[in-house]
Amino acid sequence: MKPQPKLDLYKLHKAEYAATRKPALVEIKPASYLAISGQGAPGGDRFTASIGALYGMAFTIKMTRKFAGQQDYAVCKLEGQWWSEPASNFDRLPKDQWLWNLLIRTPEFIKDDDLRQAVAVLLKRGKGEEVKRVRLESLAEGLCVQMLHVGPYEKECETIAVMKAFAEQQQLLFSGKHHEIYLSDPRRVPPERLKTILREPVRPS
Amino acid sequence: MAATQPLRLTETIALDPALAKAQKQSSDPGAAVVCMPAMSGQGTMRTITLQDYKRRLLRVLVHIQQHLDDPLGLQELAGRACFSPYHFHRIFKGMVGESVKEHIRRLRLERAAGQLKLGTARITDIAFDAGYESHEAFCRSFRAVFGVSPSQFRSSTRNRITPTARSGLHYREGQPVNDFKATQPGGKNMKVKIEYREPARVAFMRHVGPYDEVGATWDKLLPRLGKDGRLDGDALILGICHDDPEVTPPDKIRYDACVTVDESFVPEGEIGVQVIPGGEYAVTTHFGPYQKLGDTYTRLLGQWLPRSGRELRSTPCFEVYLNDPQSTEPEDLLTDIYAPLQTKPNTLI
Numbered sequence: 001m002k003p004q005p006k007l008d009l010y011k012l013h014k015a016e017y018a019a020t021r022k023p024a025l026v027e028i029k030p031a032s033y034l035a036i037s038g039q040g041a042p043g044g045d046r047f048t049a050s051i052g053a054l055y056g057m058a059f060t061i062k063m064t065r066k067f068a069g070q071q072d073y074a075v076c077k078l079e080g081q082w083w084s085e086p087a088s089n090f091d092r093l094p095k096d097q098w099l100w101n102l103l104i105r106t107p108e109f110i111k112d113d114d115l116r117q118a119v120a121v122l123l124k125r126g127k128g129e130e131v132k133r134v135r136l137e138s139l140a141e142g143l144c145v146q147m148l149h150v151g152p153y154e155k156e157c158e159t160i161a162v163m164k165a166f167a168e169q170q171q172l173l174f175s176g177k178h179h180e181i182y183l184s185d186p187r188r189v190p191p192e193r194l195k196t197i198l199r200e201p202v203r204p205s
Numbered sequence: 206m207a208a209t210q211p212l213r214l215t216e217t218i219a220l221d222p223a224l225a226k227a228q229k230q231s232s233d234p235g236a237a238v239v240c241m242p243a244m245s246g247q248g249t250m251r252t253i254t255l256q257d258y259k260r261r262l263l264r265v266l267v268h269i270q271q272h273l274d275d276p277l278g279l280q281e282l283a284g285r286a287c288f289s290p291y292h293f294h295r296i297f298k299g300m301v302g303e304s305v306k307e308h309i310r311r312l313r314l315e316r317a318a319g320q321l322k323l324g325t326a327r328i329t330d331i332a333f334d335a336g337y338e339s340h341e342a343f344c345r346s347f348r349a350v351f352g353v354s355p356s357q358f359r360s361s362t363r364n365r366i367t368p369t370a371r372s373g374l375h376y377r378e379g380q381p382v383n384d385f386k387a388t389q390p391g392g393k394n395m396k397v398k399i400e401y402r403e404p405a406r407v408a409f410m411r412h413v414g415p416y417d418e419v420g421a422t423w424d425k426l427l428p429r430l431g432k433d434g435r436l437d438g439d440a441l442i443l444g445i446c447h448d449d450p451e452v453t454p455p456d457k458i459r460y461d462a463c464v465t466v467d468e469s470f471v472p473e474g475e476i477g478v479q480v481i482p483g484g485e486y487a488v489t490t491h492f493g494p495y496q497k498l499g500d501t502y503t504r505l506l507g508q509w510l511p512r513s514g515r516e517l518r519s520t521p522c523f524e525v526y527l528n529d530p531q532s533t534e535p536e537d538l539l540t541d542i543y544a545p546l547q548t549k550p551n552t553l554i
Contacts, residue, residue, distance in 0.1 A: 008532065052438035059438075063431020066424075074531035121434040125469075185528055188490050188539045 007073035009105050017181065019148040019197040023166035028199070030140040032110065033079070033103040034058055036133050041095035042153070050102055051078070053130035058104045060118040076105040081177040090178075091157060101177070103137070112136060141176060141201045149180075149198050152191035156180075159198055167202050176201030258511035259387055261286040262300055266374060266382050269305075273313055273376075274336075277305070279452060289519035292506055292544075294449045299507005301372045302388045304451045308374070310336075314350050315367060315376035317343075321359040328355050390508040397489045397509050399546065404483035407443070407463035408435070408476050415455040417496075419444070422462045429476065430464050441465045445481070445523045450499065463523075482520055486543040487513070491524075494535035498524065498542070505544055518545040 009031075010017050016028050036054045040046040058075045066072050081101040084090040090098070115136060122131045145167050149159040160178075167174060181197040265286045269277060282305065283293035298304045303311065317335040320326055326334075332343035332355075347355050350368065358365060367375065372385045408430060412422040430436060447459040461479070472478050487510070491501040502522065510517065527539040 010532070054438070056434070056436070056438035059431050059436035060434050063428045063436060067428035067432040075529060076532055118434070121432070122437060125434040125437065127434065127437055184537070185539055188492075188527060188541075 006071060007107060009073070009076055009107065017197065019146045021148050021150065023145050023147040023163045025170070025202075026144050026146045026199075028139075028141040028144050028201075030138055032106050032108050033137050033139060034061075034106050034110075034115075035101055035103050035135055035137040036130070037099070037101040038133075039097065039099050041098065042100075044096070047100070049128060049130050050133070053128065053134055054078075054102055054104060056122055056127060057115065057118050057131055057134040058106070060121055061106075061110060061114045064114070064117065064121075071107075071109070073107050077182055079103040079105065079179065079181045081179050083177045101137075103139075106136070110136065141179065141199070143172075143202055144176075144179075145172070145174075145200045145202055147198050149196045150192075151194060153186075153194070153196070156196070156198060160200070163198065163200055167200070168205075171205050172202040173205040174200045175203040252514040253516055254514070255387065255511045258296070258300065259385070261288065262297065263382070263385070265297070266301075266385065269309060270312065270376065270382050273309065273316065274334075277309065289517055291447075291519060291521050292517045294452050295502050295506035296510065297507070298451070299503040299505075300387045300511060301374065301385065302370070303372075306452065310346065311350060311370070312374075312376045314347055316378070317347065317355070318351060318358060318365075318367060319376070319378060321355055322365060328359075331355070387511065388508060390504065390512075395489055395504055395509050397487050397505065397513075400486050400488045400543075402481075402483050402486055402543070405441070405465050405481040406467070406470075406478065407481060408466045408470050408472075408478055409445075409461040409463040410475055411477070412458075412460045412462060413456075414458065416446075416450050416458055416460065419460050419462060422460075426462050426464065426476065430466070435464065435466060435470070441525055443481075443523050443525045445521050447521050481523060482518075482545065484518065485546040485548065487515065487546055488541055488543050490527075491540040491542055492536075493538060495530070495538065495540070496535075498540060501542055505542060510544070515549065516547045518547050520545045 013029070013031075016026060019026075034054060034057055036050045038046050038050055055075075062073065062075055080103065082090070083099050084093050084097065085099065115134065119131050119134075123129075145163045147159055147163050147166075149156050164174065179199040179201075181199070183195040183197060184193065186194060265282050268282070268285055279290050279293065283290040286293065288296055294305060297308075301308060313335040317331050320331050320334070321328070328343075329340050332340055335343060337343035337346070344354050347358070351358055351366070353361070369375075371388065374382060374385045408426070410422050410426045412419045427436065427442075430440075436442075441464070443463045443465075445461040445463060447461070448457065450458055463479075463481075466478070470478065487505065489501065489505050489509070491498050506517070506522075522542060522544045525541040525543065527541060528537070530538060
């Protein structure tokens with residue numbers, strides 16, 4: 001319904017999002033994100049409210065700029081980092097102890113002032129306090145192993161195992177937060193067809 | 206629920222007083238048709254069936270064959286079948302397998318083929334009778350259906366093949382149409398759920414013009430609402446199509462770009478407020494580019510609906526856009542289509 005965007009960060013950084021069903025090494029350049037973090041099961045109240053706040057902020061910032069005639073850009077897809085403390089036992093932890101950082105990649109020209117203005121507008125409209133937790137974050141992940149996971153989120157461990165074996169072959173170790181990029185919409189796409197890019201930062205072992 | 210029972214016109218007249226009246230008055234093109242709800246002999250409501258849908262559509266098909274040279278307007282055709290003008294064309298296309306326009310064009314060409322075969326009329330006169338203003342346009346259309354030019358068709362008896370329509374509907378001089386084969390739902394089963402919706406208050410901007418230009422309207426509406434924090438992650442982005450692009454000229458198509466809003470929004474400038482009626486809706490998801498939405502509408506209204514036991518309300522359908530076309534590949538776009546249903550008859554008793 002809408003014309004082609006002027007700026008699409010995923011298209012601009014195509015190589016960083018060109019994952020296939022085979023693991024590959026990719027150099028990820030530093031990037032700016034809108035981010036909101038928390039703890040709890042995916043689909044839980046906290047998680048759902050955080051996604052709403054993140055999207056509310058993303059579109060309020062984008063549309064405020066667009067209304068003012070500044071450069072237009074596409075709001076990127078949802079991404080997330082998942083981890084636990086301590087790091088070693090993520091798979092065995094109950095889901096309500098999972099830690100997450102939800103992300104939407106954002107152009108570098110979006111600054112804290114843009115966020116402050118959007119928070120003020122959304123609070124005035126009666127949105128919850130969650131919007132105040134949305135912040136700008138820069139990630140510099142560097143060298144990563146990436147692979148496309150097709151199927152339910154519960155089966156990601158199988159893909160991660162393939163990625164781990166691939167890293168070990170190259171004398172590399174997982175060295176950062178597990179990062180995933182949601183290419184499909186879980187509200188309508190059946191679990192077996194969900195596409196998710198899995199990303200694991202690595203360093204030499 | 207396949208249509209296995211043959212439907213003969215004589216039986217239909219006996220069963221359906223509305224059709225009998227339509228038949229009697231069919232010499233008068235302005236005749237009003239009385240619309241009857243689905244009733245049984247005892248006067249109690251019963252579930253509407255595929256046969257009912259076929260019977261109602263047959264009234265229109267008979268009328269078209271008898272008035273092939275008249276201007277056949279949407280209101281009149283829809284009224285004859287007691288369908289809402291909002292939905293008639295999609296029901297017709299879904300059940301007959303071609304649009305009203307395509308159907309009329311094909312029947313006129315078949316009639317022309319008969320004239321070529323039997324008569325001695327000049328081809329230009331036959332072209333004019335078939336509704337074509339130029340010989341070239343007629344030849345082009347004729348060749349598309351019969352595979353040969355009108356003059357080849359006339360001179361060679363070997364090439365006189367009339368392709369069979371899946372609906373079984375063909376032009377037969379002096380033989381009124383008395384049955385047709387409703388298109389079977391093909392491919393994978395369509396997933397449709399019935400959903401009750403509360404009325405929805407929406408801020409909207411109306412676009413009048415070609416469907417593929419609605420982007421300009423969205424580009425005005427979304428920044429104005431978005432800068433005020435009204436795209437807050439909960440707002441629904443939806444579109445109401447008042448016209449069918451297949452029958453309405455592109456420059457007259459009306460489309461409302463809508464965003465759900467609360468009571469605090471007041472109309473401003475080009476942005477109005479309307480309420481989308483609540484009630485039951487049949488909902489299905491369209492997967493893929495917006496350009497192909499029409500196919501899913503046709504399947505929902507023309508193939509699922511006649512076999513669902515339900516009827517549509519006379520309010521437009523609407524579509525909810527689930528993802529952002531700016532960051533989504535066309536084949537990954539998701540759109541929910543909502544078709545407004547009448548309250549189920551047996552819940553009224």
